[in-house]
Amino acid sequence: MNRKEFLRITASLGLASVLAPSALAQEPGPTPAEALKLLKEGNARYVSALKTNGTGRGADRRAEVVKDQRPHAIILSCSDSRVAPEVFFDSGIGELFVVRVAGNIVSGSNYGIIGTCEYGAAVLQSPLLVVLGHENCGAVKAAIDTIDRKTTLPGSIEDIVEAIRPAAEASKGRPGDALHNAMEENVRHGMKRLPSMSTVLDERLRSGKLMMVGGIYDLTSGQVKFL
Amino acid sequence: MSKKLQFSMIGLALVAATCFGVMGCGSSNSSITGNASAQTLPDKPGEGFNQDPTIALAALQAGNARYVAGTNGLLNRSIDRPLFLNTSQAPEAIIVSCADSRVAPELAFDQPWGQLFVVRVAGPVTQTFNAGSIEFATAVLGARLIVVLGHEGCGAVNGALGPALPPGNLANLVQLIIPAAQSIIGQPGDPQDNAVRANVNLQAAQLRNISVPIDDGVKAERLVIKKAVYHLASGEVEYLP
Numbered sequence: 001m002n003r004k005e006f007l008r009i010t011a012s013l014g015l016a017s018v019l020a021p022s023a024l025a026q027e028p029g030p031t032p033a034e035a036l037k038l039l040k041e042g043n044a045r046y047v048s049a050l051k052t053n054g055t056g057r058g059a060d061r062r063a064e065v066v067k068d069q070r071p072h073a074i075i076l077s078c079s080d081s082r083v084a085p086e087v088f089f090d091s092g093i094g095e096l097f098v099v100r101v102a103g104n105i106v107s108g109s110n111y112g113i114i115g116t117c118e119y120g121a122a123v124l125q126s127p128l129l130v131v132l133g134h135e136n137c138g139a140v141k142a143a144i145d146t147i148d149r150k151t152t153l154p155g156s157i158e159d160i161v162e163a164i165r166p167a168a169e170a171s172k173g174r175p176g177d178a179l180h181n182a183m184e185e186n187v188r189h190g191m192k193r194l195p196s197m198s199t200v201l202d203e204r205l206r207s208g209k210l211m212m213v214g215g216i217y218d219l220t221s222g223q224v225k226f227l
Numbered sequence: 228m229s230k231k232l233q234f235s236m237i238g239l240a241l242v243a244a245t246c247f248g249v250m251g252c253g254s255s256n257s258s259i260t261g262n263a264s265a266q267t268l269p270d271k272p273g274e275g276f277n278q279d280p281t282i283a284l285a286a287l288q289a290g291n292a293r294y295v296a297g298t299n300g301l302l303n304r305s306i307d308r309p310l311f312l313n314t315s316q317a318p319e320a321i322i323v324s325c326a327d328s329r330v331a332p333e334l335a336f337d338q339p340w341g342q343l344f345v346v347r348v349a350g351p352v353t354q355t356f357n358a359g360s361i362e363f364a365t366a367v368l369g370a371r372l373i374v375v376l377g378h379e380g381c382g383a384v385n386g387a388l389g390p391a392l393p394p395g396n397l398a399n400l401v402q403l404i405i406p407a408a409q410s411i412i413g414q415p416g417d418p419q420d421n422a423v424r425a426n427v428n429l430q431a432a433q434l435r436n437i438s439v440p441i442d443d444g445v446k447a448e449r450l451v452i453k454k455a456v457y458h459l460a461s462g463e464v465e466y467l468p
Binding site: 054057058059062063065066067070071074079080081082084086087092093094095096097098099100101102105107108109111112113114115116118119120122123124129134138139153154155156157158159160165198200 | 282297299316326327328329331334335340341342343344345346347348349350353354355356357358359360362363364366367368380382383393394395396397398399400401403437438440441459460461462463
């Protein structure tokens with residue numbers, strides 16, 4: 001009997017609410033290294049085919065995870081419509097716990113982002129956290145422009161720009177493409193900020209239960225380069 | 228859409244694009260292309276884009292119907308990435324949804340790559356980061372439809388119903404949902420389901436409360452906010468009144 005059949009039978013007995021979540025939660029999860037390998041393999045499939053497999057996206061898979069989720073990675077990436085992690089990691093339902101915000105920012109005042117990462121790591125026991133930037137990021141570009149022009153932006157956008165500003169300033173004057181440099185620095189800043197602003201994440205990183213990696217998604221090749 | 232409104236939209240987007248210096252401004256080309264039928268099956272990236280909220284909503288509903296029926300697959304299609312890069316992004320909708328691994332908007336709405344500007348956070352709770360992301364997507368990219376999407380079995384909402392707060396930043400996050408959890412006390416029905424719905428209403432209202440550009444956009448009927456709940460088993464997106 002496989003797990004799916006087991007869940008179906010327990011559901012038919014009216015035991016699903018008791019047994020199904022624990023059955024899923026008690027399954028040993030992947031190690032951080034195994035989780036990273038899964039992402040790399042998924043991205044390689046995507047890059048070679050320039051499309052996603054589309055497996056694990058139907059009613060069967062929905063039924064499998066309806067009581068509980070066990071995502072193998074937390075992805076903090078950008079809201080950009082071209083940067084959908086499920087696409088370029090070729091993932092199905094229930095595999096990736098995904099936090100998305102313009103410029104994949106980490107800022108103390110926006111604790112919702114950090115708290116969500118904590119939920120993925122502590123409650124769902126995800127072993128891997130990826131801070132993922134991407135080339136041609138409009139939010140990073142906006143931050144560079146406001147620094148160059150010494151201006152501020154109206155509304156809440158300013159909060160996003162403000163979170164990116166230290167990375168844009170730190171990378172200013174470096175050789176190479178300014179937008180790429182600021183974007184990569186923004187990923188590294190995010191990776192420094194997450195443990196410094198979250199005891200929950202810091203402890204899990206120190207104990208080895210969680211691994212954090214940075215990544216950059218290239219819009220043209222579809223490739224994710226891990227830092 | 229009236230000509231005057233169309234011009235004012237393009238004007239706003241141009242002002243914003245100049246202000247941000249960001250590549251690409253979706254509204255000037257997308258407002259003249261596409262129709263509901265072309266929307267559902269675009270052959271090429273950029274084709275069939277339409278940021279009219281009514282048409283965009285119809286596209287989301289058609290895509291979700293495909294997902295529920297098991298005939299989804301637009302996301303699987305190969306796409307001409309360089310062509311898409313040249314056209315830049317002009318997403319038809321902004322989806323504010325939960326980080327939950329079972330609630331991926333690109334899958335649930337079966338929309339091709341590049342159509343959905345997606346903000347995801349547990350809840351989804353409203354703070355300046357998602358308000359700012361939405362302001363960016365509306366002013367710079369021309370999107371006009373915002374869907375605030377909660378879901379059945381939301382862990383963050385359940386946290387707000389629980390007896391104790393979790394530790395860390397998560398506690399502060401859950402605090403943002405507690406007014407919704409308190410508002411459903413004494414209501415008939417399932418508390419978790421009621422709280423999910425109350426929370427979607429609360430967070431959608433909060434977007435307008437904390438963001439003048441979003442509130443102004445809704446008042447001027449340039450932006451439309453829809454509230455919805457995703458059902459985990461059926462995959463259905465149910466729109467709330």
